[in-house]
Amino acid sequence: MRPARQALAALAVLALITGALGFKEHEFKKCKTASFCDRNRGQARGGTYRVDPASLALSGPELRAALLNSAAPGVALNLTLRAYGGGVVRLIVDEPGAGRYHVPDILLPDLESRAEDWQAAASDRGAWRASAGPAAVELSFSPFKLTLSVGGAPAAVVNSRSLFGFEHRRNKTDSDPAGWWDETFLSHPDSKPRGPEAISLDLAFPGAARVYGIPERATNLALAPTAGAEPYRLYNLDVFEYLEHSPFGLYGSIPFMLAHRAGLTVGAFWLNAAEMFVDLETTRAGPATQWVAESGALDLFLLPGPGPADVAAQYAALTGPTAMPQMFAIGYHQCRWNYKDEADVAEVDAGFDDHAIPYDVIWLDIEHTVGKRYMTWDSSLFPDPKKMQDDVASRGRKMVTIVDPHVKRDAGYPIHKEASEKGYYVRNKDGREFDGWCWPGSSSYLDVTNPEVRSWWAQQFALDKYQGSTPNLYIWNDMNEPSVFNGPEVTMPKDALHHGDWEHRDIHNIFGYYYHLATSEGLALRGRAVHGSDGDRPFVLSRAFFAGTQRVGPIWTGDNAAQWSHLKVSIPMLLTLGVTGLPYSGADVGGFFGNPDVELLTRWYQVGAYYPFFRGHAHLETQRREPWLFGDDATARIRAAIRGRYALLPYMYTLFRHANLTGAPVMRPLWYEFPSNAAVFEEEAAFMLGPALLVAPVLAAGVDHVDAPLPRESQWYESVSGQAMRAAPPAAGADQAVRVGVHMEGIPVFYRGGHIVPRRDRPRRSTAQQARDPFTLVVALDWEGSAKGDLYVDDGRSFAFRRGIYAHRSFEFEGGRLRCAAATAAAGAPPGRLSTDLAIERIVVLGLPQGREWEAILTPAAGKPRRLPAARGGADAGLDPKQGAAVVVRAGRVPVGADWEIEFREAGPARS
Numbered sequence: 001m002r003p004a005r006q007a008l009a010a011l012a013v014l015a016l017i018t019g020a021l022g023f024k025e026h027e028f029k030k031c032k033t034a035s036f037c038d039r040n041r042g043q044a045r046g047g048t049y050r051v052d053p054a055s056l057a058l059s060g061p062e063l064r065a066a067l068l069n070s071a072a073p074g075v076a077l078n079l080t081l082r083a084y085g086g087g088v089v090r091l092i093v094d095e096p097g098a099g100r101y102h103v104p105d106i107l108l109p110d111l112e113s114r115a116e117d118w119q120a121a122a123s124d125r126g127a128w129r130a131s132a133g134p135a136a137v138e139l140s141f142s143p144f145k146l147t148l149s150v151g152g153a154p155a156a157v158v159n160s161r162s163l164f165g166f167e168h169r170r171n172k173t174d175s176d177p178a179g180w181w182d183e184t185f186l187s188h189p190d191s192k193p194r195g196p197e198a199i200s201l202d203l204a205f206p207g208a209a210r211v212y213g214i215p216e217r218a219t220n221l222a223l224a225p226t227a228g229a230e231p232y233r234l235y236n237l238d239v240f241e242y243l244e245h246s247p248f249g250l251y252g253s254i255p256f257m258l259a260h261r262a263g264l265t266v267g268a269f270w271l272n273a274a275e276m277f278v279d280l281e282t283t284r285a286g287p288a289t290q291w292v293a294e295s296g297a298l299d300l301f302l303l304p305g306p307g308p309a310d311v312a313a314q315y316a317a318l319t320g321p322t323a324m325p326q327m328f329a330i331g332y333h334q335c336r337w338n339y340k341d342e343a344d345v346a347e348v349d350a351g352f353d354d355h356a357i358p359y360d361v362i363w364l365d366i367e368h369t370v371g372k373r374y375m376t377w378d379s380s381l382f383p384d385p386k387k388m389q390d391d392v393a394s395r396g397r398k399m400v401t402i403v404d405p406h407v408k409r410d411a412g413y414p415i416h417k418e419a420s421e422k423g424y425y426v427r428n429k430d431g432r433e434f435d436g437w438c439w440p441g442s443s444s445y446l447d448v449t450n451p452e453v454r455s456w457w458a459q460q461f462a463l464d465k466y467q468g469s470t471p472n473l474y475i476w477n478d479m480n481e482p483s484v485f486n487g488p489e490v491t492m493p494k495d496a497l498h499h500g501d502w503e504h505r506d507i508h509n510i511f512g513y514y515y516h517l518a519t520s521e522g523l524a525l526r527g528r529a530v531h532g533s534d535g536d537r538p539f540v541l542s543r544a545f546f547a548g549t550q551r552v553g554p555i556w557t558g559d560n561a562a563q564w565s566h567l568k569v570s571i572p573m574l575l576t577l578g579v580t581g582l583p584y585s586g587a588d589v590g591g592f593f594g595n596p597d598v599e600l601l602t603r604w605y606q607v608g609a610y611y612p613f614f615r616g617h618a619h620l621e622t623q624r625r626e627p628w629l630f631g632d633d634a635t636a637r638i639r640a641a642i643r644g645r646y647a648l649l650p651y652m653y654t655l656f657r658h659a660n661l662t663g664a665p666v667m668r669p670l671w672y673e674f675p676s677n678a679a680v681f682e683e684e685a686a687f688m689l690g691p692a693l694l695v696a697p698v699l700a701a702g703v704d705h706v707d708a709p710l711p712r713e714s715q716w717y718e719s720v721s722g723q724a725m726r727a728a729p730p731a732a733g734a735d736q737a738v739r740v741g742v743h744m745e746g747i748p749v750f751y752r753g754g755h756i757v758p759r760r761d762r763p764r765r766s767t768a769q770q771a772r773d774p775f776t777l778v779v780a781l782d783w784e785g786s787a788k789g790d791l792y793v794d795d796g797r798s799f800a801f802r803r804g805i806y807a808h809r810s811f812e813f814e815g816g817r818l819r820c821a822a823a824t825a826a827a828g829a830p831p832g833r834l835s836t837d838l839a840i841e842r843i844v845v846l847g848l849p850q851g852r853e854w855e856a857i858l859t860p861a862a863g864k865p866r867r868l869p870a871a872r873g874g875a876d877a878g879l880d881p882k883q884g885a886a887v888v889v890r891a892g893r894v895p896v897g898a899d900w901e902i903e904f905r906e907a908g909p910a911r912s
Contacts, residue, residue: 027186028239028248028489031231035179036167036198036294037277041231043200044162045071050142051079056128061115063128067093067144067166075168081146085114086304086314087133089148091158093298099169099194100297101506103273105514106548108320135304148266148302154206155266156259156302163202163290166298170195188488191429191495194503199298201291203268205259208286210681212669213257213267213580214278216250216545216557218242221572221669221684225282231290234276236509236544238483238490241561241593244569251481251558252545253509256580258311259287262676267303267311269318272296273510273546295506308579308672309664315581316663320551322583324660327767327796328398329539329554330652331360332642333615334626335400338367341381342388345399348626349392353765355628357639358646360766362392363400363476363617372440373413374403375460377468385468393472396768400541401469404479405448405515408440415460419446424453426504429495436484436492445482445492446515449507450499454518461522462529471530474539475519480512481544512544513552520552527798534798534805541613545582550663554584554613562591562622567604568699572684574611578665579672584656586613595623598630599701599744605638606747607697609645610689612652612666637744643763644746648689650758650775650791655690657792657808661826666690674711679736683709692755692780692789693719696740696748707737708748715753717780717846722875722886724847725750729783751846751875754782756789756811761842761877771796774841774893778875779813781847787813790823791896793836804830807897818843818902820894839893844875844886845904853907856889861899868892868902 031037048071055066061084067077080092094100121130128139136149146158158164172181172195180196182189205211210222214232226232226247234253242250255276256269270276272293279290303314316322334352339345345362352359370376377385389399407416407425419425425433425444433444447453463469484492494505504511520538527536540553549555557573560566570587577585589608590596596604605627608614618625627638655666665672668688670680686696686709694716696708710716712734716725725738740748751757759776779787794806810823825831848854856868868891874884881888887904894900 028237029185031277033185034275034277034294035183036196037231037292039177039179040165040198040200040292041277041279041290042163043165045165046162047143048162049144049159049164051139051144052076053123053125053141056123058118058121060117063118063130063139065139069166069168072168077166077168081137081139083116083118083130083132084111085116085133085317086310087135088304088314088318089132089135089137089302091146091298091300091302093166093199095168100197101273101295101502102297102299103271103510105517106271106319106510106546108318111318114317133304134306135302148304150264150266150304150306155264155304156268157204157206158300159202160204161202161288163200165198165200167196167198169197185488188493190488190493193495197295199293199296201270201293201298201300203291204283204286204288205266206286207261207264208259209261209678211257211259211280211287211289213254213576215254215576215580215582216252216573217248218244218246218250218566218569218573220245220682221575222682223280226279227281231277231279234278234509236481236491236512238479238481240559242559244565251543252512252549252555254545254547254580254582255291256315256547257289258308258579260308260671260675260681262678263306265305265308265311265675267305267315269301269303269315269547271299271301271547273507274505275508295503308675309662312579312581312663312665319548319581321661321663322550322656322659323553324537324801325554325584325656326537326539327649327653327771328360330612330649330656331614331767332358332645333361333363333400334359335363335365335615335617336622336624337365337618337620339364340367342383345388346391349395349397351626351628353395355635355639356763356765357627357642358763358765359397359642361398361400361474363402365402366404366439368401371408373408373410373415375415375466382468386470389470389472393470396766398472398474400474400476400539402476402478403519404439404477405445405482406436406438406440406443406479407446409435409442409444416444419444422456424450424456426492427497429493429497431497434492434496437486438479438483447498448511448514448518449502453499454514454521457518458522458525461519461526463526471526471536475523475541477512477516477519477540477542480515480542482511510546512542513546513549516540516542516544516549516552531798534800534803536798547581550582550584554586555582556585556613556615557587559592560588562594562596562600564600564700566591567600567607568685571607571687571697574667575669575684575687578667579669581663583659583664583666584612586611586615588615588617590616590618590625592617593619593622596625598634601625601630602634602637602744603698603747605641607695609641610667610687610695614645633744637746640746646764646767646770647759647761648757649767649770650760651690651692653796654758654790654792661829670694670709670711674713677711677713680709680711692752692757694750694752696750698742698747703742705739705741706748708740708750709736710738710750712736715781715783715847717751717753717875719749719751720746720874720876720879721884722844722846724885751778751780753780753847754787755780756787756813758789758791767796772838774839775896776842776844776877777811777840779811779818779843779845781813781845785814785816785847793838793896794834802830804833806832807834807836808832809896813845816904818904819900820896821899836897838896840891840896841893842877843889843891843902844873845889846875846886848887848904850885852909854887855905855907857903857905858891858894859901859903870904
């Protein structure tokens with residue numbers, strides 16, 4: 001074996017061993033070993049900072065002032081307050097000049113056009129006051145403090161504990177403390193040519209009951225206090241087999257926190273891409289936090305709510321709503337490291353059909369390439385990749401290949417050769433190309449902070465550039481934190497240089513976002529080249545993420561393990577991502593590391609079927625775990641779980657359209673839907689799928705029951721029989737949990753009264769095969785006998801919906817009548833003008849009085865009334881009708897795209 005190959009083989013073995021051993025806490029920094037955090041954590045500064053009243057200058061939506069530091073005479077910071085629609089308030093604190101990095105490309109480009117003038121602005125000797133929409137602000141001068149009030153009460157306060165600090169530019173002296181101008185961690189030196197430049201933000205939420213957010217970490221939904229422990233860290237890292245219930249940061253970072261109590265939800269978003277630590281303290285007044293960032297500027301947005309959905313919409317108005325996925329992308333994805341060759345792919349693809357299990361995408365990991373040179377194919381294993389993709393596509397399915405950000409340094413590799421010649425790589429502190437180690441060995445990294453580099457990278461996905469690719473091939477970006485095996489904390493040195501000579505410390509948490517963005521734009525360019533102006537919606541999965549990633553594509557939670565604890569923690573992880581603006585996410589079903597037993601794997605599929613992104617994935621050294629390899633009983637149960645996902649795709653696709661319009665999460669914590677119900681503020685096992693379904697998973701071995709937390713505000717129906725869970729609303733203060741027996745065939749799921757859920761109940765092998773199928777409507781009545789819902793339909797693939805080529809239909813049940821009409825177009829969206837001949841074949845009504853016969857009379861907007869057959873049945877089509885508690889109408893083909901009404905009438909006592 002040649003020396004180069006020996007080194008590469010040793011590196012691969014080392015990486016595998018590291019993964020097998022799991023998370024090594026000592027290899028990652030804590031606050032104490034990060035000098036900027038250590039010197040700022042808990043550092044009260046008294047009245048050090050004050051606003052100079054004489055400097056106040058108001059112009060429409062913007063107030064400017066000087067922020068003075070009594071500990072540093074002659075140093076004046078620039079303070080800016082801006083107001084935006086909905087009462088969003090922006091606080092910017094910066095140094096004069098251009099020495100601080102301000103994160104670009106995250107805020108929507110039209111944001112400043114939506115700024116609104118401050119109202120009722122006035123000042124006295126102590127403070128400046130004004131209002132913006134539902135919010136009021138008070139800027140106290142000495143000491144500096146900013147209070148955001150909603151409904152007349154303080155909701156968020158900056159610098160209430162005098163922890164604000166801003167390390168200004170200075171000249172180096174011999175007496176400067178250690179860590180200001182350089183530091184070393186585990187033999188990795190970090191030069192700091194700009195010296196100390198950390199910012200400490202003191203932010204309190206008076207009256208809040210809980211705080212949520214600041215992903216990504218494997219911990220509780222409601223964040224726990226950090227006093228006496230390690231603060232929460234936001235620093236994108238490649239972490240093997242992460243620990244649950246840990247404050248350590250994982251693969252992505254969103255510096256966005258929500259504070260909630262009954263009657264009010266507010267948000268705080270700090271737009272900063274540097275490493276950050278966040279402390280949380282519980283005080284008598286409410287949660288108090290300290291945020292410390294290593295560099296950059298203070299660019300803080302306060303979102304006044306007042307409800308969870310309002311905060312979601314306000315955040316989406318800043319950073320953008322969720323990209324609308326293709327229909328195939330929310331189906332089931334089958335992946336492992338690695339499907340070894342074309343025959344293996346064909347066998348797995350056929351296995352799904354042989355076992356009547358639907359799926360939409362099969363994935364290839366790094367071993368399909370030539371020596372980890374991405375966008376190549378090992379011809380000994382994949383001699384005809386186009387034919388392979390075309391064969392998979394002939395059954396309505398897609399493929400995904402991995403493309404990581406490390407580029408093998410090989411002069412014979414065209415991508416490396418051109419990138420090097422053009423100067424497109426990240427540089428060392430001395431200006432040379434950065435050379436780090438990753439899967440290919442010696443590697444360099446494209447400087448995707450440079451728009452020119454991103455444009456070039458996007459062009460590499462053209463069909464004539466990415467040889468062997470087809471329009472049915474999509475992309476997976478892994479390792480884009482970025483992961484550097486021989487770097488500090490398995491990432492890039494902070495003093496590496498990027499476009500504009502900004503250090504990596506300034507941009508670290510946004511690097512993965514930019515790589516994801518450039519790759520996605522590459523598929524968008526390819527789509528326009530192949531399909532014309534309406535194109536093809538990109539699908540690119542990323543591991544690293546930042547604020548704004550929701551506009552680009554999905555993410556997953558990284559290298560989890562085949563453990564019950566990792567199944568359990570996946571739920572709060574995904575719920576946190578949802579409420580912080582990144583709804584399209586999932587966790588590896590079955591666990592990436594290790595071998596799940598049959599019970600764990602089955603339960604994971606039953607939960608994963610409700611993840612927004614649904615993929616089975618496994619490590620190279622795990623046993624094969626395709627769904628049919630665990631015996632006939634397990635195959636049947638996993639088949640049922642995946643088929644259940646496909647039945648709900650019309651509902652989920654509609655939820656994604658709402659996310660695309662308003663930023664609403666798809667998978668939601670119970671408090672999001674029941675914000676005044678304090679009993680669910682910490683609930684993190686059960687969750688909502690949209691507003692209409694509550695999922696109560698089984699998260700431990702050998703369980704024979706779950707206590708489902710069914711909020712008292714709604715009626716609930718068991719999802720198979722359609723049986724009502726309560727005869728009447730429970731009294732205030734009564735226990736809301738309902739004990740439900742469980743078996744291995746499924747997990748408890750409940751329809752929420754007051755909602756209508758569209759389904760497709762005919763089993764198919766992919767979403768493409770479903771596309772023309774008729775719908776079922778499940779109408780779950782509330783205590784008053786009413787329900788509402790909607791259905792969104794487009795071509796499932798292109799951007800034509802942006803031109804109004806879609807149908808959005810509204811359903812409402814009231815007074816015994818079910819009506820269908822066009823839904824009101826969302827603000828800023830063109831009215832839907834797609835003429836569709838899709839139909840509804842079945843209507844299931846939950847909550848009509850039992851013991852009676854029912855009849856249904858259809859009255860079209862144009863046409864004569866006709867009677868539809870109605871009978872007792874279950875909510876699930878596969879249930880014996882005699883065991884059901886629903887009224888099931890066989891509707892034939894009632895058109896989705898037409899207006900109509902169906903009246904439900906009692907026809908007499910039920911026949912025995």
